[in-house]
Amino acid sequence: MSPTCRTTRRQSKRRRLSGAAAVALVAASATACSNEAIDQWSRGGMPEGVTEQSQIIQTLWNGAWIAALATGVVVWGLIFWAVAFHRKKRNSEALPPQVRYNLPIEILYTVVPVIMVAILFFFTARDQTEIMKVSGTAPVKVRVDGYQWSWKFTTHYQGQKVEVAGVPVDLSKQSNENPQGPQLVLPVNTKVEFELHSDDVIHSFWVPAFLFKQDLFPGNVVNRFEIKTLDRTGVFIGRCAELCGADHSRMLFSVKLVPQAEFEQYIKSHAGSAQ
Structure with missing residues (x-):
């Protein structure tokens, strides 16, 4: 060869x-x-939650979508049925039979919506009560101060305190891999209690991965909520969800979830210092 x-x-x-x-x-x-697309569809377009409370919100969200789609199928079916079988006959000027004062039908389309709203209200009220529950026993407590246009996080853990404050971020440098603004470090598998304050106008503390947001009001109004983080480490973007002024879009921050040992080391090395 x-x-x-x-x-x-x-x-x-x-x-x-x-x-x-x-x-x-x-x-x-x-x-x-x-697989990622299927995952996204199964969550109804919501991000993957990183707290126990986010699982409750996800279930409520999915249930609401299922109820809405079922209602839509019934309504669309009735519309298409009426269009197909009760359309005007060709070359006919006669009106179709008119239905007035049909008591059973009127009761039906009054009672059914009332039942649907009552069911949605029940599940919403039940889940909201659970999500907004504050036990007061969380080992990690975080005071959140919102101001135009950044955040200050004061983390309390076992008698030690770490403060992190920021300034409006440079949006040209912002990315998921390199988030700008102050960073709140929290441990996984732990309860965390948040206490929200505003120094000037209404802000809103929002971490999409929590599937939850809560407003901060100026004055003596203090909002509180509690989460239980899951066993998932990573950095998650947060932002203000209330239009609060000229640099609202630059009011960004991030939450970093780390193992318990790493969190304790972080608290020990930063306690008493302002970042």
Whole structure:
């Protein structure tokens, strides 16, 4: 066999291997994207929650969507049925039979919506009560001060205190990989109590991964809520969700969830210092 033929065969074999690797890579990427899309659909477009309370909110959200879609199917079905079977006959000027004062139908379309609203109200009130419950036993307490246009976090843990304050961020440098603004460090698998204060106008403390936000009011109005973090580390973006002035969009922060040992080391190394 000539050297030219052997070289050609080796090149052909390499091309086949490269092609197979490319196909496998595309298939793996497609599978990952598909799984991610299915995950997103199963959450109804919500981000993946990182607290126990977010699981309650997610369930309520999914239930509301299922109820809304079921109602939509019934309404659309009745509309299409009326369009298909009760349309005007060709070359006919006669009006269809008119229905007035049909008591059973009037009772039906009054009672059914009332029952639906009552069911939604029950589940909403039940879940809101659970989400807003503050036990007072959380080992980590965080005071949140919102001001135009940044945040100050004061973390209390086992008699030690860490303060972190920020300034309006440079949006050109903001990214999920490199979040700007003050960072609140919290441990996983732990209860955390938040106490919200505002120095000037109404702000809103919002971490999308908590599936929850709460307003901060100036004056003597203090809002509190409590979360239980899940066993999921990472950095999660937060922002103000209440239009509060010219630099509202620059009022960003992040929450970093770390293992308990790392959190304790963070508190020990930063206690008493202002960042």
